[in-house]
Each structure stands twice: as C-alpha cells, then as structure tokens.
Amino acid sequence: MRVVFYQHDPFVRLGVISLTNLLRRHGHASEVVVESAHREPLAVVAAAAPDCIAFSVTSAHAAWTANAARRLRKLVPGALQLAGGPHCTFSPDFLDQGGFDYLIRGEGEEALLELLDAHERGRTVEGLHNLVRRGPGGTILCEPLRPLLERAALDALPDGELHAYGRYPAILEYYRHMFPVAASRGCPMACSYCFNERYRELYRGKGRAVRWRSPERSVAELTALHRRYAVTHFVFEDDAFLLDPAWFRAFAPLYHREVGLPFTCQAIARSIDHERISLAARAGCRSMRIGLETGDEKRRTSLLGKIVSDNDLRRATTLIRAHGINLQTFNMVGLPEETPDQALCTYALNRELGTDFAWCSVLTPYPGTKIERTLGAGSASEPSAYFRPGEACATPEAVLNLQSLMTLGILLGLPTTVMRHVIRLPRSALHPLLFELAFAYAVKTLNQVPLLPFLRLSLLASHYLRERT
Known part of the structure; x- marks a missing residue:
C-alpha cells in the first residue's frame, strides 16, 4: 500500500x-x-x-x-x-x-x-x-493494548532514516546538523502535566515503563546514519538519557569510539552524578536539557508532580557547567493563580543556575493528564480547546509577556530586577516576534547549525509559526 x-x-x-x-x-x-x-x-x-x-x-x-x-x-x-x-x-x-x-x-x-x-x-x-x-x-x-516492545523488538526495528521526508531537501540538510534519535522509550517520572503517568496506567502489567535498545544496536544505527547523511550532531530525544547507569557505562565509551560526534541529550536532574556527566562529556555531549519547570519548589513537586528539588537542580547544573556542557532548561509559566512576581522566580532560578537557553511555555492542561483532571480544564469534545495558552488559568498579561521574553532575557543576561519592569510593559505583536527570534538564535548557536540550512527550514516553518503566535 x-x-x-x-x-x-x-x-x-x-x-x-x-x-x-x-x-x-x-x-x-x-x-x-x-x-x-x-x-x-x-x-x-x-x-x-x-x-x-x-x-x-x-x-x-x-x-x-x-x-x-x-x-x-x-x-x-x-x-x-x-x-x-x-x-x-x-x-x-x-x-x-x-x-x-x-x-x-x-x-x-x-x-x-x-x-x-x-x-x-x-x-x-x-x-x-x-x-x-x-x-x-x-x-x-x-481493543486491548498489546505488550510494550522490549529490547529485542526495539533492536529489531529499522534504522531511523529520513527517506519519508525525501521530497524536502531543506529538511534533510537542516536535520543532519541536529539529527533526532532515541535509544530508549518511556519515562519514569509522573509529572502532572505530561501523559506518562496515564500511559503507565494503560500499560500496567504489559511491560516495563522504560525500555532500552542495546548499546551495540544503538551505536550501530548511529554509525549507519552518520555515513548516510553526513551527520554533524545527534540529538537524543530520550526522556531520561542518563537514567540507567549500567547502560550508559556501556554506551558512552562505545559511542565515543565508534561515532565520536557531538550530541545533545535530555536528563532528569536527580540522575546526574559525577560519573555519568563525566562519561557524557568524554563521549561528546555539548548540550544537556533538564526540566526546571518553575522556580517555586513546592509547586514543582506538589502541583506539577516533578519530584526535583532546587538543590537537585543546583547540584546537577553545577556538574553540567563544570564539564563544559551547555545548559538548556524547560520552563513553564501560567500556573493556577500565579502572579508575575511568582513567575519571575522561575526566571531568577535560571539566572542563578547559569542557564544558556531557557525554553518557556505556558501551562496547557492536555486531555488525559493529571493536571487537566485537577483543573477541570479541556474537553475531548472540543479539540480547539487543547491549545489556548493562558486561558485555562486566566494568566495575567505580565506572565504571558515573561513567557515571550524569558529566552531573550537569559541570552542577554538581563537581571531579574530589569525583567520585572520589562514584562509589565503593554503586550504587543513585538512579544511573539522577540520569542521567535530569541529561540531561533539559541537553536542556531547552541547546535551550531549553518546559516543557510537554518534559514531554509525557517522559511518552510514560517507559515506554521505565524499561526501559532
């Protein structure tokens, strides 16, 4: 077919x-x-x-x-x-x-x-x-769900070639500079804004939540992709790349020896220790993404269900930066009844940690998530309600402005006291534009994507991005 x-x-x-x-x-x-x-x-x-x-x-x-x-x-x-x-x-x-x-x-x-x-x-x-x-x-x-794919089945899957995107040379050229791959499936966390907790409930008794391909099969795939597409940088999209220390001890030196390319990965702050960050740095890790979410530790752990303390973040980011790895964070504003000053705590914590790139979104209670049930927001009968940033929690304009300006503020090193005044300026069409420009600059510089491939993909994405802002 x-x-x-x-x-x-x-x-x-x-x-x-x-x-x-x-x-x-x-x-x-x-x-x-x-x-x-x-x-x-x-x-x-x-x-x-x-x-x-x-x-x-x-x-x-x-x-x-x-x-x-x-x-x-x-x-x-x-x-x-x-x-x-x-x-x-x-x-x-x-x-x-x-x-x-x-x-x-x-x-x-x-x-x-x-x-x-x-x-x-x-x-x-x-x-x-x-x-x-x-x-x-x-x-x-x-119909009932079948068991989750385990290691043997994951190893048997084909390499992640981009042949299906073959009619778009701009996509192929861009992604060879930040090629997306994954060595695992699943996440151990139970964050209230994410589907993983519900996903584990659906699959209870049908396999382990987090499953890994063998280190050897993962490296063989990466080697083949490197040869085929002249990849310059891999991006591991695994939710918790450093989670399994035994797996990573086997993978990291093998990757360094057989592939040897710089890479970006995502990690849970609590899984970052000296051994694993040292292995990652030696293997070629250039950027690491972690979930900070909010500068309010109590709401991070209780409302958002991310069991990561401020001290966990401080310890992890100190190790990341000490090994010369760029620090990227995921953040969100627009929590229930969040004031501008409370949202600024998230900005201030990023400043304290020395974040290089802070991605910031507005809390959106997607269907099936715990926070959607908590807030009573969203409706499966109204698909248009699934993406209306800020509406679910009546987010103040200054908080929406912070979402638009956080990436730029971190890149420029603006003090929190300055940002406090900037976000209270009236919202305009300039805010989403500044968000897009700051995001584009951060992606290009941190991932070292050449200018021409970056511009060509941006042109393809321009219509889509205009609709989202």
Missing part, C-alpha cells in the same frame, strides 16, 4: 520515522507531506494517490488534524484514514471528531502493519490490538 503521513509543520517526528521505515521494510511505500511547505498541500497529497492517509497527533495539533482529515476525505475519498499518537491514545472519541476510519493507541508499529495487511486482504480487524474502531450502531470500541 502507499501511505502518506500528513503533518502541519516541517519538524521531523521520531514516531513517524519509526513507522515509515518499518512500512518500507515490509514492502509498503510511505512518505511525508508537510502542509507548510506547499501552496496547495492537499493537492500534493491527492497527486501521491495514497491508499492510506495517516496522522501522528499531539493534543496541540488535534484541531488542525481533525480539520485536515475532513478536507482530505472530500479530496481523496477512497483512501483509508488513520491517526495515532498521544492524543489518540487518551481521546478515543477523536475517531468521530476527524471522521477517521481507525485510531491506533499506544505503540503503533505492530498494529499499523497488521491493520494494513488486514485491509489489503479484506480481513476483519475485530480483535486487532491497539485499534480504536466503530462497533454496532457507531459506538466507539477500544
């Missing part, structure tokens, strides 16, 4: 990479069509004559996905329409909102192959694990 994955923006998705490479191995043709890269993107999909149109859906893109699916149904009525990803996993009624034929919940590799095989052979899909389908009278039925 010919499968087209349709997405809004030009940013590579690891899930789509895994699925398209697996489809290719099993004889299916697959490619990605990026809406923001075309004047008439729906016509591009139609011209590809797909047998199946697929979407990988996060809650932030749910409304766009449902609308795109309805439009494509009219243009390519004979194509099977599927959707998967986090949003579909926790919101099975999205099946009707987008008029899809099926949704796939959880890990999708095996389910997608079995579904396409059944469709080709005219077989029933009843009992096909991980599938969301319609039953008698149009009722929505969720």
